[in-house]
Amino acid sequence: MENIVEIRDLSFSYPRSSKRSLDSFSLEVRRGESVGLLGPNGAGKTTLISFLSGLRPRSDDRVTVFGRPLHLLGEELLKIGYAPQELALYPSLSVHDNLIFFSRLACISKERQRAQVERVLEVVDLTSDREKRVAALSGGMKRRLNLAIALLNEPELLILDEPTVGVDMMSRDLIFERINDLRRSGTTLIYTTHYLEEVERVCDSVAMMNLGQLIYRGRVDLSILVQNFKSFANSLSLESDPDPQGQEI
Amino acid sequence: MIFRTLQISIQEIKVLFADRQALAILFLMPVLLILFLSLALTDIYHQKVGRHFQVVLLAHSKKIPEILHAKMKGYGYEILVDSAESQSIEEYVQLHDPEVVLELPQDLEALLEKRKDSVSTEKIKISFRPNLDQSYQDLIKAQLTLIFQSMVIDRVNEEILGSSDLGPGDPSAGKSVALRSFDHQTQLFEVVGKTKVLPNPLQQTVPAWSLFAMFFIVIPLSNSFIRDRKLGMFKRLLGYNVSKGELILGKVAPYIVINCLQLFAMYGVGRFVMPWLTDRGFVVHGDLGPLLIVTLVSSLAATSFGLLIASWARTAEQATSLGPLLVVIMALTGGVMIPHFVMPQFMQKLAHLSPLYWGLESYFDVFLYHTPVKAMLYNIAFLFGFALITFLLAIYRFRWNDDDGG
Structure with missing residues (x-):
């Protein structure tokens, strides 16, 4: 099956930082695959996502999506759906106004806009809250709206950056349910989190990161993941083990 | 885009x-x-731009204010006349808060009206509104001095040259040939160079x-x-x-x-x-x-x-x-x-x-x-x-x- 995302030997440091946020990082994601990007705070997950979402310079040929470097994608970028970790919404505007704005940016034709907005509202169960100002929504509802915006353009690749932060149980279950619906429909998914349980629920495979490096890439198996993370942490503290056990990179 | x-x-x-x-x-x-x-x-x-002062004259007779009126107008003053008989300058200030108010001594009025030949030491009383810039107060006093001096000179000229056919309100009344060119201060100067609006x-x-x-x-x-x-x-x-x-x-x-x-x-x-x-x-x-x-x-x-x-x-x-x-x-x-x-x-x-x-x-x-x-x-x-x-x-x-x- 073709690779949707290919990252080859990518390194990156933030200005005025001696630490590498990404250190010779490589990753391949196949079409229809659902990859959990797992790692603790500071692992480099969000930095990696920022390359895929276009925030970092797109001219880097080491990152390709749909088989082409990002800067050559043009309007194909609109086939990527992205829900950032922050609630990137306009709080003073209504749910509907937010969705209309992003549907326009996604170049959805006027005729399709209404249908798409209704569809995503239904997907995230916010149809009855469409006229509410975003500021008046609960944390969980905001998260669902954040997800809805990413779904507007029916993306082939969906990138979700910690989409359940600060969400109540009900909203969390709903989000997982919808993500699994998308998986079944063939959407390629990159899902960042630092919770193993979430990876288990919505991902086929996992890419485990720490300190900007890929420390495990393989199937979702709780025991293997725990073992890998522990051995990597040990290798760092003892500085003696060059080949951590159990890696399936 | x-x-x-x-x-x-x-x-x-x-x-x-x-x-x-x-x-x-x-x-x-x-x-x-x-x-x-x-x-x-x-x-x-x-205070800075196009300043015009309002001056109240408290006088005992009606004739003197008429002459003063004509002369002071030339300096751009706006004149109001009131009677000094019914109120003192202090009372007037308390009641009306005028910008500038003058009370003329009766002696001076009599001299200018040729009713008297000499004047006592009684001074012209003047009162300014407290917030009026000091430089303007000095300017007004200087201009009024000039006006009163010119009125006295007119009176002296009349004595020397004999009575004039012209009325007292006429600016040319009683002037020697030399003084006719000095109507008021502004005629003495011609402003040259750039002035900023x-x-x-x-x-x-x-x-x-x-x-x-x-x-x-x-x-x-x-x-x-x-x-x-x-x-x-x-x-x-x-x-x-x-x-x-x-x-x-x-x-x-x-x-x-x-x-x-x-x-x-x-x-x-x-x-x-x-x-x-x-x-x-x-x-x-x-x-x-x-x-x-x-x-x-x-x-x-x-x-x-x-x-x-x-x-x-x-x-x-x-x-x-x-x-x-x-x-x-x-x-x-x-x-x-x-x-x-x-x-x-x-x-x-x-x-x-x-x-x-x-x-x-x-x-x-x-x-x-x-x-x-x-x-x-x-x-x-x-x-x-x-x-x-x-x-x-x-x-x-x-x-x-x-x-x-x-």
């Missing part, structure tokens, strides 16, 4: 118009400032507070950028194939439009509302073209400054405290709050560091001096230079997100 930039601009306007406080700061604040400061500063401007209170406050309000765009503009950065909005928008240039342009363009609306709203207040409240209207001699150019460049300076604050500040609190503070300092030094022409020389030089000074001078070029666009370029170039430098600094420091990894 244009489509997405436009969508971002429309969205920015929607968000801004949902914030009533920001709109009040941008539109209501300058209107109130123009209204109250124009009224409050009227006296200060009158000073603005009236409205001509100062309308462009000054419009500029101030334009620079106050720093609050909503910087807050908008900081909010979008914190919310991860930039990350999201960049994912829609929107370039960083389009994004900045889309977000800044509405503020340029709002700056133009601010200027024209203030212009409307000065032109159509203020004449109802003050005796002076907002007299404008300029054309629309130069006005638009100055407004556009002023707006570029204001929005670039807002962008710089947005890129420097990490939080909205930092931006809303630092931005307005700097605007107030620039307004204070730039001649917005205290007119440039009343500043001491050192402050007048310091004003050149403020973009609001160059903006205000450019507006004076348009409103007051009717300067051709070519001649305005000097002031505009400084303003544009400020805009360019702040914009480049803002771009250099600009951060699209607050992440340090994760």
Whole structure:
């Protein structure tokens, strides 16, 4: 099956930082695959996502999506759906106004806009809250709206950056349910989190990161993941083990 | 490109118009400032520009005030006559609070009316309103001395030359040939060289507070950028194939439009509302073209400054405290709050560091001096230079997100 995302030997440091946020990082994601990007705070997950979402310079040929470097994608970028970790919404505007704005940016034709907005509202169960100002929504509802915006353009690749932060149980279950619906429909998914349980629920495979490096890439198996993370942490503290056990990179 | 930039601009306007406080700061604040400061500063401007004094004459007879009236009119005084018989000068001041009031001694009146040949040592009593500038008090005393001296000389001339056929109110009455050329002081001098036209209170406050309000765009503009950065909005928008240039342009363009609306709203207040409240209207001699150019460049300076604050500040609190503070300092030094022409020389030089000074001078070029666009370029170039430098600094420091990894 073709690779949707290919990252080859990518390194990156933030200005005025001696630490590498990404250190010779490589990753391949196949079409229809659902990859959990797992790692603790500071692992480099969000930095990696920022390359895929276009925030970092797109001219880097080491990152390709749909088989082409990002800067050559043009309007194909609109086939990527992205829900950032922050609630990137306009709080003073209504749910509907937010969705209309992003549907326009996604170049959805006027005729399709209404249908798409209704569809995503239904997907995230916010149809009855469409006229509410975003500021008046609960944390969980905001998260669902954040997800809805990413779904507007029916993306082939969906990138979700910690989409359940600060969400109540009900909203969390709903989000997982919808993500699994998308998986079944063939959407390629990159899902960042630092919770193993979430990876288990919505991902086929996992890419485990720490300190900007890929420390495990393989199937979702709780025991293997725990073992890998522990051995990597040990290798760092003892500085003696060059080949951590159990890696399936 | 244009489509997405436009969508971002429309969205920015929607968000801004949902914030009533920001709109009040941008539109209501300058209107109130123009209204109250124009009224409050009227006296200060009158002290400097086109000053006319109202003088009350308390006299015992009717004839002397008539002669005085004619002479003092030549100096631009506005004369009111009242009787000194019914009230003393002290009583008059207490009751009426006049700007200047004179009480003539009866002896002097008798001398000037040829009823007496000598005058006692009783002096002319004069009272000034306490807030009248000391230099004006000295000037009025000097001018009145000259008037009374000329009246005495007229009287002496009459004695020497014999009675005249002319009446006492006639300015030529009783004058020797030599004195006829000295009607009043202003005929002695011819002003040469350039004289700068000073603005009236409205001509100062309308462009000054419009500029101030334009620079106050720093609050909503910087807050908008900081909010979008914190919310991860930039990350999201960049994912829609929107370039960083389009994004900045889309977000800044509405503020340029709002700056133009601010200027024209203030212009409307000065032109159509203020004449109802003050005796002076907002007299404008300029054309629309130069006005638009100055407004556009002023707006570029204001929005670039807002962008710089947005890129420097990490939080909205930092931006809303630092931005307005700097605007107030620039307004204070730039001649917005205290007119440039009343500043001491050192402050007048310091004003050149403020973009609001160059903006205000450019507006004076348009409103007051009717300067051709070519001649305005000097002031505009400084303003544009400020805009360019702040914009480049803002771009250099600009951060699209607050992440340090994760």
